[in-house]
Amino acid sequence: MKSFFRKYFEVIAFSTGLLLLALMDPSAANGPSLCLFDQLGFTFCPGDGLGHAIAYTFRGEFSNAMESNILGPFTILILGTRILYLLIKNHKKPTINI
DSSP states (O other): OOOHHHHHHHHHHHHHHHHHHSOOTTHHHHHHOEEHHHTTTTTTOOOTHHHHHHHHHHTTTTHHHHHHHHHHHHHHHHHHHHHHHHHHHHOOOOOOOO
């Protein structure tokens, strides 16, 4: 069980995060900011609107996604690629002993 968790933790975490963001209502009111830059008093945060952009992208509303954060669609592409890479890497090929 421990080796399964170690092997697939990143896949589970990224997949769960993307699933929750896909199910999120992007037009909902904004919650508290978790941005470190915002906590330090800076007005610019590179991640502002990223969750909304991902949710809009899953709904096919690309103009709203790009308005929220231009990196939203690229984030889905990067995380999706990482998930596929980890799944392929962790898949054991059956060995044939002759």
